[in-house]
Amino acid sequence: MADRPAGGSTPIAEVRRIARLAGLELDEAGIERIGRELGSILESMSSLDEAGAATHDHGSVSGAPSLPLREDAVEPCLGAEAALGNAPDPARGLFRVPRSLDE
Amino acid sequence: MSPAENGLASLTACELRRRVVAGEVSALDAARAHLERISALDGRLHCFLALNPKAEQEARQVDRRIRAGERLALAGVPVAVKDNLVTAGLATTCGSRILGGFRSPTDATAVSRLRAAGAVVLGKTNLDEFAMGSSTETSAFGPTRNPWDPARVPGGSSGGSAAAVAARLAPLALGSDTGGSIRQPAAFCGVIGLKPTYGRVSRSGLVAYASSLDQVGPLTRSVADAASALAAIAGPDPRDATARNEPAGDYVGACSRGVLGLRVGLPREYFGAGLDPEIERAVRLAAAALEAAGATLEEVSLPHTRFAIPTYYLLATAEASSNLSRYDGVRYGERLGAEAGLRAMFGRTRAGGFGAEVQRRIMLGTYSLSAGYHERFHARAQAVRTRIREELLALLGPGPRVLLAPTTPTAAFGLGEKVEDPLQMYLSDVYTVTANLGGLPALALPVGRSARGLPLGAQLMGPPFGEELLFAAGAVLERAFPLPAPPCDAPGFAP
Numbered sequence: 001m002a003d004r005p006a007g008g009s010t011p012i013a014e015v016r017r018i019a020r021l022a023g024l025e026l027d028e029a030g031i032e033r034i035g036r037e038l039g040s041i042l043e044s045m046s047s048l049d050e051a052g053a054a055t056h057d058h059g060s061v062s063g064a065p066s067l068p069l070r071e072d073a074v075e076p077c078l079g080a081e082a083a084l085g086n087a088p089d090p091a092r093g094l095f096r097v098p099r100s101l102d103e
Numbered sequence: 104m105s106p107a108e109n110g111l112a113s114l115t116a117c118e119l120r121r122r123v124v125a126g127e128v129s130a131l132d133a134a135r136a137h138l139e140r141i142s143a144l145d146g147r148l149h150c151f152l153a154l155n156p157k158a159e160q161e162a163r164q165v166d167r168r169i170r171a172g173e174r175l176a177l178a179g180v181p182v183a184v185k186d187n188l189v190t191a192g193l194a195t196t197c198g199s200r201i202l203g204g205f206r207s208p209t210d211a212t213a214v215s216r217l218r219a220a221g222a223v224v225l226g227k228t229n230l231d232e233f234a235m236g237s238s239t240e241t242s243a244f245g246p247t248r249n250p251w252d253p254a255r256v257p258g259g260s261s262g263g264s265a266a267a268v269a270a271r272l273a274p275l276a277l278g279s280d281t282g283g284s285i286r287q288p289a290a291f292c293g294v295i296g297l298k299p300t301y302g303r304v305s306r307s308g309l310v311a312y313a314s315s316l317d318q319v320g321p322l323t324r325s326v327a328d329a330a331s332a333l334a335a336i337a338g339p340d341p342r343d344a345t346a347r348n349e350p351a352g353d354y355v356g357a358c359s360r361g362v363l364g365l366r367v368g369l370p371r372e373y374f375g376a377g378l379d380p381e382i383e384r385a386v387r388l389a390a391a392a393l394e395a396a397g398a399t400l401e402e403v404s405l406p407h408t409r410f411a412i413p414t415y416y417l418l419a420t421a422e423a424s425s426n427l428s429r430y431d432g433v434r435y436g437e438r439l440g441a442e443a444g445l446r447a448m449f450g451r452t453r454a455g456g457f458g459a460e461v462q463r464r465i466m467l468g469t470y471s472l473s474a475g476y477h478e479r480f481h482a483r484a485q486a487v488r489t490r491i492r493e494e495l496l497a498l499l500g501p502g503p504r505v506l507l508a509p510t511t512p513t514a515a516f517g518l519g520e521k522v523e524d525p526l527q528m529y530l531s532d533v534y535t536v537t538a539n540l541g542g543l544p545a546l547a548l549p550v551g552r553s554a555r556g557l558p559l560g561a562q563l564m565g566p567p568f569g570e571e572l573l574f575a576a577g578a579v580l581e582r583a584f585p586l587p588a589p590p591c592d593a594p595g596f597a598p
Contacts, residue, residue, distance in 0.1 A: 015466075022424060022469040023431065024462055025440070025450025034466050037525060041467060044526055045413040045480060051487045067302075068348045070341040082208040086435035095433050100445035 009035040010042065111136035113588070116180045116274040116328040120221075123179035124169065130179030134162035134223050137181040141225065141272045147597055148248050150267040152186050153194055154226035162223045175221030176335050182217055183273040185264050186227035187234055187310040188319065190214055193224075197310050198232040198242035198260075201456025202436045211308020212343065213277055213319045213336045220335040225273055228263030232458045233427065234284055234312045236260050237531045240522045241460040248518075249291060250589035251557050253598045255515040258288030261322065265292040268322045270591045275332055276322045281312050282415050283510075283535025285320050286547035290510035290560025293549040293586045295577070296322045297329045300567045301542035302347035304333070305340035313422035314345075316415075316539040326548065326577040330354035333570060349568050357571035358578040363397035365576060366504045372408040373508035373534055382509045385551035385559040390507055392583040393576060403498050403506070407491045408537060414491065415536035416529055417471050417484035423461075424468030430456065463525060488540045495541040499566040505576055509534050510547045510560035538564050546573040550584045558586060 015035040019026050026034065084090040089097075111119065111133055122128045138158060145151050155161070158181075165179050184190060187197045189207030196202050209215075214224065231241040239247045239262035247262045249255040250270040257266040261278030265288035268276050278285040280298035289296025297320040304319045311317060321332035334354045340346040369390060374383055394400050432438035432452035440451030457465070471480035498506065512533060521528045538545035543564050550561040561580070565572045590596055 010470075018466055018470050018473060021473060022465050023428065023449045023453050024457075024465065025447065025454045026462075027454075030454070030462075034463060037463055038466060038470065041416075041463075041526060042470070042480075045417055045471075048410055048413050048417075048480070048483045048487060051407065051410045051483065051490070067344050068339050068346070069344075078208060083434075085208065086205050088432060088436070088438035089441075097433055098441050098443075098445045098448055 010038040011035070112140045112271045114274065115325040116177065116323060117325065117331055119274055120176075120178050120180050124175075130162040130165040130169070130221070130223060131159060133179045134158050134181050134225070137225055137273055144270060144272065144591060147253065148250060148266055148270055148591060149245060150228055150247050150263045150270065150272055151183070151226045152196055152198070152229050152244055152263070155193055155224045157192070158223055158225055165221050165223060168221065173221075176331060177217060177275075178221035180222045180275055181225045181273050182222040183225050183228045183264055183267045183276040184214055185230055185261050185276070185278045187230060187279055188214055188277055189308045189310070190224060190227065193227060195227070195310070196244070197234070198230045198244060199456065199458065199461070200243045200437060201430050201452070205435050207308070209308065211319075212305035212340045214308065216336045217277070217332070222275065228261070228267055228276060230263055231260035232461050233310065233423070234260040234279055234281055235423070235460050235464050237283070237287055237528050238522065239263060240518065241458055243458055246518060248598055249515050250591040251293065252515065253596060255517055255557070256291065258291035258515065260284040260288075262288045264322050265289050265294055265296065268292070268294045268324055269589050271588065274324060275328060277319060278322050279309055279317055279319050280539065281316045281419060282539050283532045285322060286510050286535050286545060286560075286562055287532065289322055289547040290549070290558065291515035293558030293589065294322050294324055295326055295329045295581075296320065296547040297333060297570070297573070298538060298545045299333060299337065299570060300544040302345050303349075303544065303568065303570070304336050305343040305346040307340055307342035311426040313419040314426060315422060316419055318539075326574055326581045327355060327358045329546070330358050330574045352568070352571040354570060354574055357574040360571070360575040361396060362393055362576050362579050364503065365393070365398040365572065367393050367398045367400050367576070368403035368498055368504060368506045369400060370403050370405045370408065370506055370508055372405050377512050377533070378509060379513045381553045382512070382514070382559050386507065386509050386561045389550040389561045389580050389584065393507070393579060396579045398576070405491075405494050405498070405537070407487060407494055410487050411491060411537045411540060412529060412533055414484045414487045415532070415540060416467070417480050418488060420464040420468030421472050421481050422468070424465045424472065427457075427461070427465055460525070491537055492541040495537065495543060495564070496566070499543070499564070499569070502566060502569070503572055504566070505569070505572050506564040508562055508564070510562040511535075514553045514555070514557040514559055534562070543567060544570045544573055546577045548577050548580055549586045550580060552586070
């Protein structure tokens with residue numbers, strides 16, 4: 001388990017790492033604000049340490065074993081035109097995005 | 104007749120339906136009465152983000168179906184729909200800028216089932232952004248006001264739906280409940296709110312926040328209306344594998360069944376420090392009313408309740424961090440920073456499109472799932488969730504048994520009072536999250552008013568697929584604790 005301060009802010013480098021994983025390009029003010037907030041929220045979440053539940057004893061929830069299955073049959077789908085209907089930049093039946101190979 | 108005096112808008116859904124079926128009024132009359140009232144009052148409440156421009160046309164269609172001999176369970180009943188349920192032809196925003204302009208090609212299953220039953224969609228209601236909040240203050244489009252006091256929040260995240268029903272802008276609304284988002288606003292606004300059993304109602308078309316916790320349910324002004332709405336929307340759905348096959352119960356019939364022989368547990372952990380004494384008194388009076396009607400009361404204990412908030416927020420945010428990864432400027436909504444490359448587009452679209460609370464929850468969820476922290480936070484929360492569910496199931500069987508508890512620790516709080524303190528805001532869900540963690544049905548309803556005149560709420564929790572028990576007990580409490588209309592019609596009522 002990685003170390004984390006007992007209270008206060010989450011280290012800035014750690015917040016930057018999490019923001020990168022989360023796909024959020026935050027400015028410095030945002031990084032500092034979220035660092036402070038995460039610190040106090042995670043400190044309160046640490047009370048789970050007292051729960052005494054072993055991490056291996058969680059199973060399925062909400063009765064998953066009897067979930068209904070539908071027939072394995074081909075059905076009409078949404079279609080390209082409808083799927084692209086909300087796209088910011090559709091082109092030739094596809095979602096166009098900036099080139100990424102040089103990044 | 105002024106909108107405030109309009110009798111149709113004061114009727115319950117069941118009574119309105121009865122009059123429409125009897126030919127005393129038309130579905131069009133009912134839709135118009137509510138649209139006029141929205142026009143007169145929503146400027147001061149801000150329940151709706153958008154109105155359905157085809158509402159009258161759709162009401163005429165319902166009238167034609169009735170004339171053609173169709174028997175419709177919700178004939179002509181106007182309905183408001185929380186704006187995280189997709190609706191064909193109407194924008195869906197989730198209270199967020201990131202979805203700007205999004206229009207779904209289909210209806211959510213719950214919406215299509217209401218339409219099939221003869222309901223008429225009036226419009227889409229305000230909510231906390233992506234249902235993440237307890238006050239509607241995280242909506243990108245501004246908060247909704249509480250119909251009992253415009254300086255107070257209506258609760259959240261289904262605050263627009265709850266306020267609309269309380270203010271007589273609709274007799275029925277759909278909401279979603281991930282950690283209390285139907286029940287908490289129902290308590291703050293003095294209406295009935297049902298979170299069905301997980302798997303009772305299809306989640307297809309509900310924009311996902313935390314998929315193992317989310318559930319669609321009704322907000323109404325009578326228990327029988329909630330029962331009628333659940334009967335219309337419940338059941339399996341090929342579009343949602345978690346919607347279970349269990350047959351719908353006789354929900355409407357259960358409302359007149361009474362509580363003779365019902366065992367009502369009062370969990371002592373729900374009556375401790377932090378609970379407003381006025382709410383404790385109201386809930387204990389509610390327990391006495393059930394006892395007087397033939398139920399047996401017993402004090403019970405749910406020791407893991409104190410871990411419910413951290414468990415809920417760790418699991419819900421982890422699921423949210425995954426569910427909301429789809430908003431990246433590629434397939435729908437806002438796109439920012441495309442000129443700077445693909446990664447910058449993802450990061451800037453999400454940083455610019457999501458509000459502060461959604462960003463906070465995505466960060467928390469990503470953190471708890473990341474290497475080095477997963478075992479300590481996410482895995483442990485999953486284990487505690489299992490314990491909480493086991494404790495609840497042990498108390499709720501063999502039946503017939505329900506639990507009675509406060510819905511919220513306080514009555515509606517002030518606008519701006521908690522918005523800068525996320526932890527305090529999270530604690531307002533302390534009594535509601537357990538039903539979601541356990542996958543149980545829970546019915547919130549008013550059981551009195553505070554000295555300031557604000558509604559005070561109780562909730563009944565039942566075993567999985569035990570909604571009939573909740574309706575039976577809820578109907579008894581409804582008769583014992585009638586609530587007048589809120590004062591939002593008064594000329595002096597203004598933000």
